[in-house]
Amino acid sequence: MAKPRAPRRTLDSYTIKSINKTIKPGDCVLMRPSEPSKPPYVARVEKIEADARGGHARVHVRWYYRPEESIGGRRQFHGSKEVFLSDHFDVQSADTIEGKCTVHSFKSYTKLDAVGDNDFFCRFEYNSATGAFTPDRVAVYCKCEMPYNPDDLMVQCEGCSDWFHPACIDMTAEEAKRLDHFFCHNCSPDEQKQLQNSHVSPRHSDTKVDTKRRRRG
Ligand SMILES: [Zn+2]
Ligand SMILES: [Zn+2]
Secondary structure, three states, X not given: OOOOOOOEEXXXXXXXXXXXXXXXXXXXXXXXXXXXXXXXXXXXXXXXXXXXXXXOOEEEEEEEEOHHHOOOOOOOOOOOOEOEEEEEEEEEEHHHEEEEEEEEEHHHHHOOOOOOOOEEEEOOEEOOOOXXXXXXXXXXXXXXXXXXXXXXXXXXXXXXXXXXXXXXXOOOHHHHHHOOOOOOOOOOXXXXXXXXXXXXXXXXXXXXXXXXXXXXX
16 A cells, blocks of 8 residues: 655765765764754664655664663763664664764774764674673773773783773872883782781872882883
């Protein structure tokens, strides 16, 4: 009973006049959200189609979810620019595209010299029905045993190669940035002694860092 549809054709690329940008399948785009107060939706263009005259362009997209949009919500280790590649596909008018963006791998994101407004990263795929992530396990670091949040500064121990949040080892971010060398409690014999003293004065981080720097500098 469906109305006969005008034949549609698949396009290799399409220029969105309002933003003067050409999109192609595989590109990541920002799309106008249903509520103006929300950040734009992030999607990957899978296919572009238009009517026989090249009008009424529509994009087949695969949505990226922001942590807030996932069933589990935003967790402490989620980066501010983190998105999850979902199993949720849609067809939208190409007019709702507000701009192009880049969704980096986790590794390449952490190597960016500067993170622009349109840079995102993805390390998980997300099942929108169950809320499950792939991979379902991820490496954890520090005493707090959290996955790495690229927004958070961490320092690496030269002994065990584990990474630590400055706050978790009684250090300020400024102190951590000044460190040339760092050994965690388990890897430094000096620290073992300090650890015992720490019952008396648990906040001894300033002295500790300075001593270490002087000794090694
Ligand atoms: Zn920590
Ligand atoms: Zn260590």
